[in-house]
Amino acid sequence: MKASHLHLAYGTKIIYDDCDFNLEPTDKVGIVGVNGAGKTTLFRIILGQQSLDDGEITLPSLRLGYLPQEITIPPEHDGITVWEYVASGRPIDDLQNRLNAEYEKLAKYPDSTTILDRINNLQDLINSYDLANFDYELLKILDKMQLSDLMDRRMKELSGGQKSKVAFARVLFENAGLLLLDEPTNHLDVETKTFVANFLRNYKGMVLVISHDIDFLDTITNKVLFVNKSTHNMKVYKGNYTDFRRQYAADLAAEDARITEQEREIKRLSEFVARARAAKRSNTALIGMGHQREKVLAKKLEELGTREQTYARVAMNISPAKQSGKTPLEVQNLSFHYEGGPMLYDNLSFSLTRGEKFLIVGENGVGKSTLLKLIIGELTPDSGSVIIGQNTTIAYYAQELEILDERRTILENVQNYDFTDTELRGILSNFLFYGDDIYKKVSVLSPGEKARVALCKILLKRANLVILDEPTNHFDPDTQKIIGENLKDYSGTIIMVSHNPAFVEQIGITRMLILPPRTATTESSSPQKLTKSGDSSRLALIKNYSRDLLEYYYYLNSDLI
Numbered sequence: 001m002k003a004s005h006l007h008l009a010y011g012t013k014i015i016y017d018d019c020d021f022n023l024e025p026t027d028k029v030g031i032v033g034v035n036g037a038g039k040t041t042l043f044r045i046i047l048g049q050q051s052l053d054d055g056e057i058t059l060p061s062l063r064l065g066y067l068p069q070e071i072t073i074p075p076e077h078d079g080i081t082v083w084e085y086v087a088s089g090r091p092i093d094d095l096q097n098r099l100n101a102e103y104e105k106l107a108k109y110p111d112s113t114t115i116l117d118r119i120n121n122l123q124d125l126i127n128s129y130d131l132a133n134f135d136y137e138l139l140k141i142l143d144k145m146q147l148s149d150l151m152d153r154r155m156k157e158l159s160g161g162q163k164s165k166v167a168f169a170r171v172l173f174e175n176a177g178l179l180l181l182d183e184p185t186n187h188l189d190v191e192t193k194t195f196v197a198n199f200l201r202n203y204k205g206m207v208l209v210i211s212h213d214i215d216f217l218d219t220i221t222n223k224v225l226f227v228n229k230s231t232h233n234m235k236v237y238k239g240n241y242t243d244f245r246r247q248y249a250a251d252l253a254a255e256d257a258r259i260t261e262q263e264r265e266i267k268r269l270s271e272f273v274a275r276a277r278a279a280k281r282s283n284t285a286l287i288g289m290g291h292q293r294e295k296v297l298a299k300k301l302e303e304l305g306t307r308e309q310t311y312a313r314v315a316m317n318i319s320p321a322k323q324s325g326k327t328p329l330e331v332q333n334l335s336f337h338y339e340g341g342p343m344l345y346d347n348l349s350f351s352l353t354r355g356e357k358f359l360i361v362g363e364n365g366v367g368k369s370t371l372l373k374l375i376i377g378e379l380t381p382d383s384g385s386v387i388i389g390q391n392t393t394i395a396y397y398a399q400e401l402e403i404l405d406e407r408r409t410i411l412e413n414v415q416n417y418d419f420t421d422t423e424l425r426g427i428l429s430n431f432l433f434y435g436d437d438i439y440k441k442v443s444v445l446s447p448g449e450k451a452r453v454a455l456c457k458i459l460l461k462r463a464n465l466v467i468l469d470e471p472t473n474h475f476d477p478d479t480q481k482i483i484g485e486n487l488k489d490y491s492g493t494i495i496m497v498s499h500n501p502a503f504v505e506q507i508g509i510t511r512m513l514i515l516p517p518r519t520a521t522t523e524s525s526s527p528q529k530l531t532k533s534g535d536s537s538r539l540a541l542i543k544n545y546s547r548d549l550l551e552y553y554y555y556l557n558s559d560l561i
Contacts, residue, residue, distance in 0.1 A: 001178075001206065003234075007054035008041070010444075015041060017232035018055075021225060023208075025060065025177075028200060030217040030241055031210045033227035034432065034476050035448030039210045040069065042227065043180045046208075062177025062205070065089075069182040069210070069447050069474070071164045078156035082147060082166050085155055087138055089174040090129045095122055129175060138173055144195040145169050146363060157341060160399065161187040161364035172199060181209040183447075185216050186473040189363050189499060212448075212476045214502075217241035230308040252308065259305045266304065269297040320464035320492040321418075324354050325390035328465050328493050329375065334384035336367070336374060344370060347384070350513065354464075357494045357508055362515030368497045369399070369469050371515070375495070376467065395463035399470050401454045406443040413442055414457045430482060431456045448474035455483060464492040472500045481506070 006019040015038040023029055031039045044050035046057060047066060077085055099122045106115045130137070142148050145165055150158065158166065164187040171179065179200070185193050197219040200207050208225075211217055217224070217240060224237045224244035237244040276290020330351040337343045344367035352358055360368050373379045375386050376396050388394070397403075404413055410433055414424055428438055431452040442450060451474040458466065466487075472480050484506035487494065498504055 001060070002058045003055070004058070005055035006045075006052055006057070006234075008038070008045075008050075008052050014232045016052075016055075016234070019232075019234040021234050021236050023206065023223070023225075023236070025206055026204065027223050028203070028207045028221050029209070029236075030221040030224045030244075031208055031227065032217070032224055032241065032244070032476075034229050035452065035474070035479065036446050037227040037229035039227050040182055040446060043182060043208070043210070046178075046180060059178070063174070064178050064180060065171045065174045065176030066180045067168055067171045067182060067184055069186070071160075071167045073155055073163055073167065079154055081152055081154060082158070083138070083142070083151040085166060086142065086147075086151075086170045086173050087134075089170040090134065092126065092129060092131065092134070095126050098122055099126065141169050141173050144199075145192050146189075150365070157338075159365045159367075160369065165192065165364055168196070172196075177205040179203065179205065179207045179209075181207065181211075183211055183474065184209060185211060185213045185499075186470065187364060187499070192364075193499075212472075212474075212480070213500075214241050214477060228308075231306070255305060256307060259307055262300065262304050266297065266300050269293050269300060273297055318459040318462060318486055318490055320393070321462040322391060322393070322464065324392045324464040324493065326354050327351055328354055328389040328392040329495075330387040330389065331375070332385050332387065334374065334386065335382045336370065336379070337382060338370075344515075349384075352493055352495070354493055355491060357510050358496070359504060359509040359512040360495065360497045360515065361499075361512055366515040368515060372396070372398075372467055372469055372495065372497065392465050393461070393463040394465045394467060395458045395461040396467045397455055397458045397469060397471055399473060401450050403457060404442050404450060404454055407441065409439050409441055410445075410453050411438040413453055414460055416460045418462070419460065427460065428456060430486065432479060432482075446474075448476065448479070451475065452479065459486065466490070466492060466494050468494065468496040468498070470497055470499065472498065472503045 001023040003019060003021045006016040008015040031042065033039055041050060043066070045052060046059065047064065073085075080088075099119065102115055102119045102122065106112065106119065109115060139148075142151055145168070147162075147165060147169055150162060150166070155163065155166070168184055168188075171181070181200075184196065188196065193213075193216065197216055200209070201220045207220070209217070209220070219240075221240045222238070224239070224241060226235050226237060226244065226248065228234065237247050239247070273290050273294050276286050276293070279286045279290070281287070332349050334348040335343065335346050360371060362368055370379065374381055376394060377386070410428065411421065411424060414428065415421075416424070419427065425438060428434075433449075433452070442453060445453070451471075455471060458468075471483070475483065480500070480503050484503055487507040490507075494507070496504075496507075496509070
């Protein structure tokens with residue numbers, strides 16, 4: 001893949017400015033940069049969904065597999081099974097029908113080289129799908145992505161996380177020459193992510209992956225393509241993400257030193273030109289040298305580099321506006337299932353103490369997001385109750401970002417009677433929105449930028465119980481760090497669903513609720529010490545989040561110990 005002189009702008013906002021890069025056919029490339037830099041836009045250009053103002057990307061003739069950041073399953077697929085949906089990634093029946101139709105044409109026009117070429121191309125494509133191992137490879141992917149139990153379920157019966165995993169399985173099964181993956185690990189549990197990382201690292205084709213998951217990028221990539229929002233340029237770095245960070249830091253230091261030397265030279269020339277201009281007319285030699293240096297100065301100013309912009313951040317007060325009671329939330333004997341589906345919880349009980357930071361974990365489809373919706377009253381339990389404690393105020397962050405009005409600007413979405421617009425400007429800087437950025441319509445923002453606006457809006461409510469459903473899905477590492485610092489110092493109560501161990505560690509989770517892939521039942525509301533015996537996968541899950549959490553967890557069934 002070769003990119004030459006890419007130029008793209010939306011009005012006065014420059015996205016790419018004369019960008020070039022080259023990638024090899026088997027490269028595994030991490031596409032990185034801050035939210036809004038133009039990473040997903042690059043995918044749209046490769047897919048032919050977005051035009052450039054100038055320049056071109058040259059691709060070899062190969063099939064493209066694409067996993068978007070926001071998964072949408074077409075309505076016409078609601079009624080088919082998981083097996084049928086994933087299998088459709090290799091459209092053998094459609095290709096065979098097209099091949100038969102070409103043979104019928106060839107019978108009428110036996111000398112047509114055009115028809116023969118089409119037949120050969122279709123036959124090559126069918127052969128590339130490895131029909132002999134079709135079922136085996138499909139079963140292997142479904143098994144390793146922990147979807148075997150779902151393969152006879154209809155797509156419409158799946159949770160959002162399950163649909164995302166199924167869509168990813170379909171892309172992997174396609175056997176495309178170039179995979180474009182936009183935040184592929186957002187909905188993956190630890191075991192599935194390990195399989196996917198190994199699969200992609202050994203993939204025969206090219207893989208381009210946009211991801212904020214540092215461990216994932218370190219595992220699979222041999223190159224990193226950095227999309228620089230400040231300079232509107234791109235650069236390929238050899239190595240994984242950790243190698244890139246080291247090389248990029250060295251580049252910044254070298255650039256800073258170069259600009260510093262340029263500034264010294266410009267200052268020296270400016271002082272000389274000023275003396276020459278102030279000289280007496282009789283001092284023709286000095287005046288002449290001044291004219292010469294003035295030309296040099298103009299050229300030096302034109303060549304002066306620009307340091308990457310850094311911004312100061314203001315202190316952000318997200319402490320609760322009022323304190324909750326000692327027990328802000330209690331769940332008593334909760335049972336729930338979706339119509340036609342299995343029982344997710346049966347007699348589930350637990351309570352929270354004011355100030356706790358409580359993590360809910362489990363595989364996709366076990367009911368993590370459902371439990372949050374039951375707590376906020378969006379869903380009604382089959383039996384049992386959710387008791388909201390005295391003076392408890394709730395702010396809820398959902399993966400779907402429904403709280404945003406896309407017709408309004410960033411500033412309009414976060415406006416709050418407790419804060420002036422000047423204060424909101426400062427607060428928005430903590431979420432990496434500066435200057436005129438705040439007047440952008442939400443509809444034009446990237447998924448990561450929308451997520452930042454939504455989380456800012458949630459925290460500005462200053463509720464004393466904050467409920468977060470995968471809050472870091474769309475955040476780059478720098479943004480995660482900033483948000484984590486804010487939540488670490490939060491004095492209220494937090495309930496969170498997250499697959500991001502680094503973020504969990506940062507904010508200081510104190511207890512966790514593990515939802516196993518079957519009916520959940522609790523028999524105690526006190527933290528239990530975890531022994532080394534028992535379910536090794538549960539131990540691995542907890543170890544992956546935090547060493548401290550080996551001491552604390554909510555047990556659901558005694559056989560988990």
